[in-house]
Amino acid sequence: MQPPLLTINALSIRYHKQPVNAVHPFNLQVIPGETIGIVGESGSGKSSIAHAIMGLLFDKATIEGTIAFDGKTLTQPDWQALRWRQIALVFQNASNVLNPMMKLADQVAEPITTHLGLSKSSARQRAFQLLQDVGLDSTWWRAYPSQISGGMRQKVLIAMALACQPKLLIVDEPTMSLDPAAKHQVVALIQALQEKYHFGLIVISHEMKIIQHMCSKVYVFYKGHHLEYGALDDVLENPRHPYTKGLIGASWELDAHRDIWGIPASIRAPVASGCPFYERCFQAKPSCTQYDIKPLTIEQGHSVACQRGGIATLLKVQALQKKFQIRHHVINAVSNVSFEVKEGEVLAIIGTSGSGKSTLAHLIAGYETKDAGSITFENSPAAPEALMRRQGGLQLVTQDPAAALNSCWRIRDVLNEPLKWSLNMCGKKRHRLMRHVLHDVQLPSNESFLEKQVHALSGGEKQRLVLARALTMSPKLFIADEITAMLDPSNAANIVKLLKAMQNSHGFSMIFITHDLYLARKIADTALVLEHGKVADYGPGPDVLTARQDMLRHSPSNTLSSIS
Amino acid sequence: MWQKIVGTLIVVLVLNFFLPRIMPGDPFNFISVEEGSVTVTLTEDQIAHYHAYYGMDKPMPEQFITYISRTLSGDLGISIYYNRPVSEMIGERLIWTLLLVIAALGISSLFGSALGLISAYHARESSILDDLLLRMMTILSEIPDFIIGLALLIYFGAHLKWFPLAGATTAFAVYDSAFDAFLDYTHHAALPCLTLSLSSIGDFYLLSRQSAVSVLTEPYILTARAKGLRKRRLIFHHVLANAISPILARIFMKMGGMLSGAVLVEVVFAYPGIGKLMREAVSMRDYVLIQGIFFYVAVLILIFNTAADMIFKKMKQRGFHEKL
Known part of the structure; x- marks a missing residue:
């Protein structure tokens, strides 16, 4: 097996002035060229994980555990050299994610001049090439962010992330708020680019269908807890955590015939300790309130963080x-x-x-x-x-x-x-x-x-x-x-x-x-x-x-x- | 936009004509009781003569029409008290006021926004620097400018004697070179200019701090940080580029406000600007002069505000109106 590109060991994130962790200790691994998926409802800490891998949280949060990239355990100064050069992030597509006062091509070119030391004009040439790669019409290259649509913005974000040909790409909700045709396009685009540049890929999404399309392994997160890990097919066909099962049940794209049912907001009164999913779980027992979640070991294969060892018979x-x-x-x-x-x-x-x-x-x-x-x-x-x-x-x-x-x-x-x-x-x-x-x-x-x-x-x-x-x-x-x-x-x-x-x-x-x-x-x-x-x-x-x-x-x- | 400007101009002209005439008193009474020792008393006949001379015996509407047509042709009339063409007098004084205002505006906007930016950059980690600056500037922006002026005048002018107490130039001075003249002007302008700067620096500071703080929380700043850009590029291309628009607009809007601030400050420092002239004109009920000054100031403010408007519009085109 290839040595892993990214290894995360017992990483936890706690934002300053917050009483509880945003993300509880978890392990994660990406092998070069591999695609893993992080899935969970909103608020499950997915974006925090992405930002932590980018080294963006040092002034906002206390971070414990280690992140190793290419075999080297990273300390805060290491990110200076890695950020965007080796690890890049396709930010969640929101209206102000791009600088509104700067032309699109300039925003794509910016990291090229900074990290690769190219001249302004050759960086710009390269930015044009990237924008062409992602299929953005040349009319828009010199436009301002407020002049383009959400789908175009997604393409610019992808082009920008690929500016320095990173070894690891993190994609945060790549298809959110896109129409089905645009979704399909973006997924195909990322896959084609991965084929071309062979980067490791972390896909963060709450859409099971996207995860199913793109990933070979899947990490399920809930309220900052890593609840289930496994190969994609194992997890989809035989989910072991009630939460994962609920997520699959709520994904209408996975089965056209089935009626959809969301995970109930609460089945029983919440408790302060124990399993985070206790109040919404269909199989909770009193002992679940005493459950102390340990980070899942990736080497184990399909594993689950459940007091009852997964969905019980x-x-x-x-x-x-x-x-x-x-x-x-x-x-x-x-x-x-x-x-x-x-x-x-x-x-x-x-x-x-x-x-x-x-x-x-x-x-x-x-x-x-x-x-x-x-x-x-x-x-x-x-x-x-x-x-x-x-x-x-x-x-x-x-x-x-x-x-x-x-x-x-x-x-x-x-x-x-x-x-x-x-x-x-x-x-x-x-x-x-x-x-x-x-x-x-x-x-x-x-x-x-x-x-x-x-x-x-x-x-x-x-x-x-x-x-x-x-x-x-x-x-x-x-x-x-x-x-x-x-x-x-x-x-x-x-x-x-x-x-x-x-x-x-x-x-x-x-x-x-x-x-x-x-x-x-x-x-x-x-x-x-x-x-x-x-x-x-x-x-x-x-x-x-x-x-x-x-x-x-x-x-x-x-x-x-x-x-x- | 041009319709608005013309409309405003008409309103200005109308107010300008009627306001001095609503005031109690009469210019010729005041000539007769001027402050000071010399007492000139005008007889009824003389007053009637002057009324006729200045066309003030005619009915209001006629006076108004004469006023409008003359103003539009550029003739602002002859000062009643000084007996000199008004445009000429204003021209002499306006230079000094504009000098003060522009210098003060430059200083306060530059330092105010720079401090605001520094403050905002440190605001995240609740730093002492930001806290101190914020308190100081908030207090400063609340003190009226004439009080700042008086305090500066008393301390630096009267107590330390570093700066002259009054005037724009040394009386009867003959300069060896243009540089000497410049030094003398600067020396005289320093305190009034500092007063005006101090009174509006807080405003620029607060605006730029608030603008930069809100820009710093924007997603694109996180994007820029993630891209691993150098600090300078981050601050100038990402923070400042987005925070500067309200500051630029404020500079032009402030110019109008500062003109009126200059009136009080010039009185404090006996600075021969348009403000001091206005005070003199008002106390003499010199209608013609008052009208002239008002007209000039109104037109200036109108120009500045139009410039501010145009900047707004320019920024709107980039899709930023929601932030202004």
Whole structure:
């Protein structure tokens, strides 16, 4: 392997007069000619890292740790010689990033005269060459910054950064606020220039798509913490940090079919210590507040800074079997089914009617007893009844809300039952929670509504009530078995949206059972296709669902064929 | 823009005509009771005669039309008190005032902005230098110029006797060479010029400091620093080039203000400039002279402000109006 061009060791940045670090200790490495990506939401410290590598923070911040360039550990005076000559930065494209009183070509030429000692006229010639390289029309070379568009400014910034042919180029949000065509152009431009000049490249962006296009390794940052590192494909296909997963989920450019969901702003009350992502994380445990993040080691490959070692497995189903006997026939309703559900994951189980979907759901929820196989919940053998009775367990919602509710009961009674008998909650608390869940499912929560009887509700309202009842137990795993089957399209869409929104904001995992491939595509992270009680396909949602286009055309399979 | 200038000129002419006439008193009463020992008393007949002589017995509108047509043809009339052509008198005095104003403007803008720039450059690390300069200049800019003038006059003129107490030249002096004359002029002009400079240096300092401080926080300064440019290039091409526009504009705008400041300072130092002339004219109710001086000063201010306007416009073309 080539010796690294840039090695950052346990670097931290704290701005003067700030109580906390802007960037916490992290490691980073760039090999010559390689492209790495730094990704994270705004405010994650990405630009601070870029400025620190440029040596621009000495008078503003306390910097600990080391930065080594070309094998030499840098001290403050070293930057004099390196800055722009060896390490250059394409600044974030903002309106005043260029000197408004100086012509564009002069701004590009300026570092050439300073660092390479060229005469004014030859520096200018070279600046023209660079501006031509980046594809800026010669009409604009002598213009002032206020006279050009944002896209042109981006090109000038790139030309300016390449003025002295640096060995390392840092690009800060190269495509921000550009239209898609300009984005594409800029990405292609940087790649072509890298081909030509072979510089190491650090791409800073909050756009996953840009990172995916340009980088071979990716560093995920959140609030100045380095949370995940790995090769691009590993990270994108198998994100290990809940934050990374959230970022991917929020990037609509990555999957055209999926619905987009941002990372919720807060799931639980924030804490001062421990994991920075605690309040937004779908799998946080009390112990996460004690977590002390250590810088990730780059040599390790794909690594994650998570108390729970990355996204944890919530439910594990192994070799599950269930047979029914109807007179002389044995029906293999579920045979040898294995899968797992991770924290915060939506698993779609897809199959035609009679393929064993509901049986599978019933086995997990304990409505049926399994013949063989094992089910573990949070790494311990599952006792379904117990799980259904406690908070943070599992809840099942089935397709027919009318069958799931006693139509003579008042709404108050329906919601009271689990709280009173399973959780022994006092009346005041029950009342508060009741109103809360009704609000969550977008039902009225006033007294007169609570006094209503169930039979007075419409189908959609009944389904919402069932969801509300399940939510009172704040489940970790939610099994939704064809919950929209009996609803009209508009009601169905509302319910699915609502459920997915709650899943996102409460952070539970979900098994979403459906025969509708289109629907599954919108919400599933992973998909499992059941045929005749067997797993026909299992994997990441987009892969499986694209591969199983045939299911959209095939006639429903014959249930009789599964009878042996 | 030219419409505005013409409009302003008309307003100036109108005010110029009526203002002295609204003032209580009459030039010929004042001739009769001039301060000092000699008392000249004019009889009713004589006053009527002079009124007729200066055309002051005619109705206002007629006087006004005569005034306008004469002014536009360049004839500002004859001073009532001094009995000399007004343009000639103003011409003699204006030189001295312009000398003072331009020298003071040069000194205060140069030193003020240089100090402001230095101060701004150190402002980031909350330096003592910046703190001290800022306090000093803020105080200085709040002291009225005639008080500064009096203090300088008392200390350097009366106490230390380094500088003459009054006048622009040594009385009855005969100079051996042009250089001697220059030295004498400078010697006399030093204190009034210093007074005017001190009174407006704070203004330039504060403006340039504020302008440079805001420029220093601009992203392009970080860009320039990242480019590893030398300090001189950074300060002149990146900081100053962007901070200077409001200062330049202020120089021209200040010129008008300084003319009026000069009036008081010239009185303090008995400096024979246009300010002193104006004071004399006002105390004598010498309408013609007052009008002449007002007209000259107004036109000068108008020219300076127009110049300032043109600089604004020039900078606007580069897309900078939002900063001004």
